[in-house]
Amino acid sequence: MIEIDLEEEKKAIARExxxxxxxxxxxxxxxxxxLIRKAFDVAVDAHKDQRRKSGEAYIxxxxxxxxxxxxxxxxxxxxxxxxLMHDVVEDTDVTIEDIEKMFxxxxxxxxxxxxxxxxxKKDMNISMQAExxxxxxxxxxxxxxxILIKIADRLHNMQTMDSMPDYKQVKIASETLYIYAPLAxxxxxxxxxxxxxxxGLKYTEPxxxxxxxxxxxxxxxxxxxxxxxxxxxxxxxxxxxxxEYTLKGRPKSIYSxxxxxxxxxxxxxxVYDKFALRIIYKSNxxxxxxxxxxxxxxxxxxxxxxxxxxxxWISSPKSTGYEALHITVMGPKGRWVEIQVRSERMDEIAxxxxxxxxxxxxxxxxxxxxxxxxNLLKEALENSETNAVDFVEDFKMNLYxxxxxxxxxxxxxxxxxxxxxxxxxxxxxxxEIGVKTRGTRVNGKLVPLNHELKSGDQIEIITSVHQKxxxxxxxxxxxxxAKNKIRNVLNENTKKIAxxxxxxxxxxxxxxxxxxxxxxxxxxxxxxxxxxxxDLFYRVGIGSIExxxxxxxxxxxxxTLMNFFKTKIKRSPTTNQEEINKQELSSNYDMLVFGSxxxxxxxxxxxxxxxxxxxxxxxxxxxxxxxxxxxKDCPNAITLQSNYAYRIMQAKWIDxxxxxxxxxxxxxxxxxxGLTNELTKVISNNMHVNxxxxxxxxxxxxxxxxxxxxxxxxxxxxxxxxxIKKIDGIDKVTRVYTN
Numbered sequence: 001m002i003e004i005d006l007e008e009e010k011k012a013i014a015r016e017x018x019x020x021x022x023x024x025x026x027x028x029x030x031x032x033x034x035l036i037r038k039a040f041d042v043a044v045d046a047h048k049d050q051r052r053k054s055g056e057a058y059i060x061x062x063x064x065x066x067x068x069x070x071x072x073x074x075x076x077x078x079x080x081x082x083x084l085m086h087d088v089v090e091d092t093d094v095t096i097e098d099i100e101k102m103f104x105x106x107x108x109x110x111x112x113x114x115x116x117x118x119x120x121k122k123d124m125n126i127s128m129q130a131e132x133x134x135x136x137x138x139x140x141x142x143x144x145x146x147i148l149i150k151i152a153d154r155l156h157n158m159q160t161m162d163s164m165p166d167y168k169q170v171k172i173a174s175e176t177l178y179i180y181a182p183l184a185x186x187x188x189x190x191x192x193x194x195x196x197x198x199x200g201l202k203y204t205e206p207x208x209x210x211x212x213x214x215x216x217x218x219x220x221x222x223x224x225x226x227x228x229x230x231x232x233x234x235x236x237x238x239x240x241x242x243x244e245y246t247l248k249g250r251p252k253s254i255y256s257x258x259x260x261x262x263x264x265x266x267x268x269x270x271v272y273d274k275f276a277l278r279i280i281y282k283s284n285x286x287x288x289x290x291x292x293x294x295x296x297x298x299x300x301x302x303x304x305x306x307x308x309x310x311x312x313w314i315s316s317p318k319s320t321g322y323e324a325l326h327i328t329v330m331g332p333k334g335r336w337v338e339i340q341v342r343s344e345r346m347d348e349i350a351x352x353x354x355x356x357x358x359x360x361x362x363x364x365x366x367x368x369x370x371x372x373x374x375n376l377l378k379e380a381l382e383n384s385e386t387n388a389v390d391f392v393e394d395f396k397m398n399l400y401x402x403x404x405x406x407x408x409x410x411x412x413x414x415x416x417x418x419x420x421x422x423x424x425x426x427x428x429x430x431x432e433i434g435v436k437t438r439g440t441r442v443n444g445k446l447v448p449l450n451h452e453l454k455s456g457d458q459i460e461i462i463t464s465v466h467q468k469x470x471x472x473x474x475x476x477x478x479x480x481x482a483k484n485k486i487r488n489v490l491n492e493n494t495k496k497i498a499x500x501x502x503x504x505x506x507x508x509x510x511x512x513x514x515x516x517x518x519x520x521x522x523x524x525x526x527x528x529x530x531x532x533x534x535d536l537f538y539r540v541g542i543g544s545i546e547x548x549x550x551x552x553x554x555x556x557x558x559x560t561l562m563n564f565f566k567t568k569i570k571r572s573p574t575t576n577q578e579e580i581n582k583q584e585l586s587s588n589y590d591m592l593v594f595g596s597x598x599x600x601x602x603x604x605x606x607x608x609x610x611x612x613x614x615x616x617x618x619x620x621x622x623x624x625x626x627x628x629x630x631x632k633d634c635p636n637a638i639t640l641q642s643n644y645a646y647r648i649m650q651a652k653w654i655d656x657x658x659x660x661x662x663x664x665x666x667x668x669x670x671x672x673x674g675l676t677n678e679l680t681k682v683i684s685n686n687m688h689v690n691x692x693x694x695x696x697x698x699x700x701x702x703x704x705x706x707x708x709x710x711x712x713x714x715x716x717x718x719x720x721x722x723x724i725k726k727i728d729g730i731d732k733v734t735r736v737y738t739n
Contacts, residue, residue, distance in 0.1 A: 009057055013044065016063045023067060025074035025352065032077035035103070039081035042102065046085075046092040054163040061156060062087060068152035072192060074352040075145060082110035083149045089115045113146035114153075147183065154180045155192055158199040173203035174639050188320040188353030197255035204639070205258070212254050215268045223251065223275055230277060230303075230331050237298045243291065244282035251275045273328070276338040283343045289314055292325050295341050303329035306336070314346075316405045319415045321349055404455040416453065419478050423449040426461045427482035434482060435489055438464040450476035468493060470690070498534050501541025508540075508547065512554040527553050544713050592629065594619050594651045603627040603651075609634035619649035662692060663717050667705040669730040675703060679730075682723050683707065689720055703729070706736070 017040055021033065028036070043062050050058035066083040069075050075083075081103065088094045089111055096115070100108035158176060161169050177200035184193040202209045227249035238245055252274050260271045279299075283291045292314050299305075309328035317323045323346040331337040348356040402418040406425060416428060422442055427434030439462040440447055453459065469486045477483055506516045514520060521533050528545065530536050539545045592613075594601050603619060609631040611617045616632040620640055629651060630637060640648065669675065676696050683691055689709050696705040711717045717735075724733045 013057065013059060013063070016060065016067075020063060020067050020070055020080070023071040024080070025071055026076040028077060035077045036080050036084070038102070039084040039107075042094070042099075043084045043088055046088045046094050050091065052160070052163075054160070058087075058091075061160070064156040064160070065149065065152045068155055068192075069149055072352070073148050073152060073189060074356060075148060078106055078110070079145050079149060081107050082114065082145065083152060085111050086114040086149055086153060110143060110146055110149070113143065114149060144187070148187065148189075151180055151184050151187070151189065151192060151196075155196060155199075158196060158203075161199075161203065169203040170639070173200045176200045177204065186320060188322060188349065190322075190353075191351055194253040194255070198253055201255050201258055208258055209254060212257055212268060216251060216254070216257075216274075219274075224249070226332070226335070227275065227277065230337060233302050234277075234279070234299060237301065238279075238295070241294065241298060243295060243298075245295075246280050248278050248280075249275055250278055272336050273338050276340055278340045278342070278347075280342055280344055280347045283345075285345070288343045288345070292341050292343070296325060296327060299327055299329060299339055299341075303331055303337070305329050309338075316413060316415070318403055320353070322346075323349065404453060406453055406455065407458040409458065409460045411458075417479060420453055421449065421476055421478065422447055422451045422453060422459055422461075423473065423476045424479045424482050425453060425459045427477065427479065427485055429461065431481070431485040433461055433463060434485060435469060436463040436465060436467045438462050438467045448476075449473070494534070494538055497541035498537035499541075501537035501539070505537065505540045508550055509554075512550060514554060514557070523557065524553060527556070542712055543715050543719070546715055591654050592617070592651060593654055594627070594649050601627060603629050606630045606634070608636055613653050615653070617651050617653070619651040621647040621649065661711060661713075663709055663711055664736040665707045665709065665721065665724070666732075666734050666736045667703075667707065667724060667730060668732045669703045669727075675727070675729050676705075678727050679705065679707075679724065682727060683709065683720065689716060 021028065021036065026032075040063075044059050047058040047062070052058055052061060062084050065086060066080050069083040070080050073079075085094075085099065085107075089096055089099070096108050096112045099111055154176060157172065161172065164172075176196050181193050181196040181200060184190075184196055198209075231247050231249070235247060238247075257268065257271055257274060260266070261268065264270075279295055281291055281295060306328045309326075311324075311326035313322055313324050313326070323342065325341040327339045327341070328336055329339060342350065345356075403415045404418050404420065405413055405415050407413055408429070414425070414428060416424060420428075422440035423434065423437060426437040426440065437449065440449060440451065441460040441462065442451060442453065442457050444458075444460075469489050471490060473486045474483060474490075477486065502516075509516050509520070521536065525531070525533060525536050528536065528539070528549070530539070536545075591600070592603065593599060594603075601619075604625060604627070605611055606620075606628045611629055611631045617629050618632055618637075619627045619629055622628050627649065630640065634640075667679070679696075680691070680694070683689060689711055692708040692710055694705070694707045696703070709717075709720065711720070721733050721735075724730060
């Protein structure tokens with residue numbers, strides 16, 4: 001039993017409180033201090049009987065979180081007070097109403113946001129976890145401070161996790177790497193992001209972490225000597241130029257060294273740039289840019305820069321608001337060294353993110369990168385009909401994404417995540433422009449919609465009122481904003497086709513002397529092993545349910561005796577509902593495809609979660625067993641996604657009856673005026689047929705043509721061939737099979 005000296009503990013709590021006020025980034029007024037004191041007293045009283053796993057008084061946790069919020073994130077009195085009370089409502093008898101009465105609605109609102117986030121069961125599977133993240137992100141557009149305090153809470157938990165059981169440490173650490181570190185990165189909290197990543201690695205890969213830490217210690221002396229060598233040279237020149245600055249060497253984070261080792265398959269000693277030099281200079285706003293380039297010229301007078309690795313985030317700041325000049329130079333002993341140049345203002349923004357932004361904001365109407373991002377996030381959350389796991393996956397992709405800077409035809413600069421396509425650019429301008437995009441020009445040249453953009457590209461969007469997104473567009477975009485909009489439009493299109501399909505079905509059944517009513521719809525859904533009436537009407541709309549199949553249904557319906565037996569069999573206790581659902585799912589989503597190209601690859605179903613057709617899944621590239629398929633809510637999913645993101649493949653079950661196929665038609669006939677025009681009109685008027693390529697030639701009155709079309713099934717192709725044959729002058733239409 002640990003002996004606790006209560007008197008000593010009280011003194012320690014008082015010391016922590018004084019420290020909290022002392023390290024605050026904001027200047028605290030007397031009223032601020034009163035507010036913080038009151039929140040502190042409420043928290044101390046509420047948690048007085050609680051202790052942490054380590055045995056220390058629970059109150060040290062809220063104070064620890066408040067200290068991170070005050071000094072590292074830089075929030076003011078309201079944020080500090082909310083951090084002190086962030087666990088009060090969840091763990092004690094105090095209610096949100098009590099807090100509102102004691103303080104004010106703003107603080108009550110923040111504490112409520114923090115409580116809502118925690119109120120999802122602690123031991124959850126990935127889809128619950130994703131739902132939890134979605135909830136958390138929903139609070140972002142309400143008040144970003146909720147997330148900032150939550151990130152501080154997570155950092156303090158990670159720093160004090162030693163007395164927890166191993167499995168909990170791994171779970172919390174992989175969750176941290178999965179979402180909290182990327183969030184901290186996106187909010188410009190680079191210091192906190194680095195700490196979260198390093199601690200995440202400490203618990204998910206302890207051996208690797210400890211090995212890198214001991215190697216860093218071993219090489220510290222040599223590194224310091226090297227940094228001093230470079231610093232001394234630069235100091236002399238910078239002093240001569242009269243620049244006011246501080247110069248410090250900064251080792252690369254353990255996590256980023258680990259990432260480099262893994263990505264480049266190298267050992268610790270082979271990782272070159274294990275540290276960076278940072279030059280932080282004093283400047284007024286007017287001379288900031290001029291001085292940065294002056295320092296650049298001093299650095300490159302001594303050391304040769306690598307032109308491909310110059311990063312100028314002063315002319316075009318990142319959307320997180322980060323500004324700096326990064327120069328990679330060839331230092332002494334033939335080693336690459338990264339030198340970061342920032343003004344004191346830029347340095348503060350890089351360290352404190354959001355809070356420093358608002359300190360330096362020029363004019364109330366100027367939107368910071370953060371505001372723009374929060375607005376985009378709001379839009380993504382409002383439009384999101386996807387399931388939580390997809391949402392979080394999409395969202396995560398855009399969190400860590402490196403940025404590129406591109407230009408509109410008028411020369412305005414736009415930032416997009418690295419890997420964005422010309423279609424992503426169209427959606428970033430406005431979702432209505434995205435939806436109507438017919439083509440894109442990059443640097444004056446026509447390019448496909450999935451053309452990957454590079455920094456400096458100038459993009460022009462060609463729109464058409466008749467253009468509509470197709471399912472393939474989802475593979476042409478990478479940003480979640482574009483994906484969400486395309487999904488919404490596709491859903492609307494499906495509904496429209498389904499409405500037409502319903503009318504068509506009503507007419508067809510009339511011929512078979514059957515009236516379409518709810519009962520008949522249910523029977524048809526079962527007969528075709530579908531899931532919903534929408535599926536049924538949609539398939540009739542695109543023509544994949546043929547007349548013969550409807551006749552079969554009518555024949556079966558008229559045979560009442562048969563029907564009687566069927567219902568008997570259906571009701572028999574041996575086939576339970578789950579089995580029926582499984583059969584429907586298997587018949588509906590019977591083919592598994594991988595990656596953005598929907599490739600058909602060899603795979604094995606993993607035994608840890610036994611996915612069945614129709615489940616949400618992903619592929620994991622194993623070392624010896626090829627691709628293993630796991631459910632997205634598999635107990636191993638978070639660990640796999642957090643630690644081996646580079647080995648994860650997108651995978652989805654598709655409905656092979658709704659797949660699109662390419663067919664090539666050879667057309668011959670007598671060349672006549674307007675034949676080409678007539679032909680293209682017939683093809684494009686045929687619903688659900690897209691022309692992929694067309695080549696037509698006429699010679700001495702003979703017409704030859706080859707058309708490649710994309711269709712959903714043979715039925716649609718037959719109709720198309722019949723319609724082409726009806727054109728005046730057409731002699732033969734045959735389907736060509738290429739090897």
